[in-house]
Amino acid sequence: MEGIIPVWKPRGMTSHDCVFKLRKILKMKKVGHSGTLDPDVDGVLPICIGKGTKVIEYIQDSNKIYMGEITLGFSTETEDASGEIVERTPITSEIETEMIDEAMRQLVGEITQIPPMYSAVKVNGKRLYEYARNDEEVERPQRKAMIYSYERTTLPEYDKENQLMKWEFTVDCGKGTYVRTLAVDTGKNLNVASHMSNLTRIKSGGFTKEECFTLEEIALLMDLERESEFLYPVERGVKDFPKVELTKEMYQVIRNGSVVPTSFFENIVVTEPIALFYQEKVVSIYGEHPYKEGMLKPIKVLRND
Secondary structure, three states: OOEEEEEEEOOOOOHHHHHHHHHHHHOOOOEEEOOOOOOOOEEEEEEEEHHHHHHHHHHHOOOEEEEEEEEEOEEEOOOEOOOOEEEEOOOOOOOOHHHHHHHHHOOOEEEEEOOOOOOOOEEOOEEHHHHHHOOOOOOOOOEEEEEEEEEEOOOOEEEOOOOEEEEEEEEEEOOOOOHHHHHHHHHHHOOOOEEEEEEEEEEEOOEEHHHOEOHHHHHHHHHOOOHHHOOEOHHHHHOOOOEEEOOHHHHHHHOOOOOEEHHHOOOOOOOOOEEEEEOOEEEEEEEEOOOOOOEEEEEEEOOOO
């Protein structure tokens, strides 16, 4: 088998747990996920198998859409609901909705984030969560993130008794965005402590919630020998690339990963990586040669059989 399986990851499981269980269900070793989801977050987790693992990086690079909830009034060490409270700023009166919307608008576009201490980012060869668990301080690197849209989806709800405010949101963001940190930075824009109190990923790698299968559903379909129902072709992983269909003669050259002149593809100006297909199957990804002007080289060979 080869291809991509859009898995619905449940809460309480790591992304690696899903891969481990899927290896057992499918009875195969070549299985890899396309981007980590925290154990407390459920949602879309595309998992690649067989030759499908060759397109993992392209799925990882795609934008992702989440729906979640922000709570104002206290922050936690993990920036989500699972961590210990580290700061309280009681909300003694309702914050105007217009102020909340403006605080969110300020975080749309390219922004700079400082990753949470409880994250897998490496500093000096050691992951940040390892420093955090040992109560060690370390300077965290700043990272750029792209936020395409960030919108409130419910009216802010004021909890006068507990002096909190909360609302739900959706965010469409680029690779490497920490939504937990986005929630914290929203609070900072309002001069109050905050955290991400709930999160679900509803789109990743071009796959939506509606296309996903649970591990239980996959196991059942495997028993019924109906794996085609949950398995998407490798080609789905390169659907955003410009597509070029090869002739038989062109394929004989390309299948070996040959460097070719830009004129090899008639009437096509290559300014970005292109996906080369033969008989409707993706063969390789080609792009401009970094050292030889006017030449194209394979970025990745996906098939040569």
